[in-house]
Amino acid sequence: MQDQKQDLIRERAHAIWEQEGRPEGRHAEHWQRAEQEFSSSGQQPELTAEGATPASDSAPQLNPGDDAAPGTPGTGEDVCPDCQGSGRLQGRTCETCGGTGIVIKGVAGG
Ligand SMILES: [Zn+2]
Numbered sequence: 306m307q308d309q310k311q312d313l314i315r316e317r318a319h320a321i322w323e324q325e326g327r328p329e330g331r332h333a334e335h336w337q338r339a340e341q342e343f344s345s346s347g348q349q350p351e352l353t354a355e356g357a358t359p360a361s362d363s364a365p366q367l368n369p370g371d372d373a374a375p376g377t378p379g380t381g382e383d384v385c386p387d388c389q390g391s392g393r394l395q396g397r398t399c400e401t402c403g404g405t406g407i408v409i410k411g412v413a414g415g
Contacts, residue, residue, distance in 0.1 A: 314339045369402035370408035383410040 317339035365374035385402035392406040
């Protein structure tokens with residue numbers, strides 16, 4: 306139902322607003338983003354239930370060649386061994402580094 310959808314969007318917009326530290330005067334932007342989440346995915350995003358910890362939606366994206374997330378203590382960026390830092394392998398995007406040409410490797414002796 307349309308009314309129900311409006312309610313969901315309002316809740317989602319509110320959640321986004323809170324996640325961003327409750328900035329002032331950004332209501333329209335958050336509403337727009339909430340609407341886009343509904344329309345783009347075709348499915349309802351998980352609403353943050355009261356008191357519940359949001360799912361790890363801030364989890365860093367790892368490539369297959371990464372040992373750890375960027376910024377993890379004891380790790381550092383290294384040139385991708387498969388594509389030699391070009392980000393491409395045999396004319397295609399290198400999957401090891403996700404096309405970045407860089408992988409995150411554990412630094413020995415840390
Ligand atoms: Zn690579």
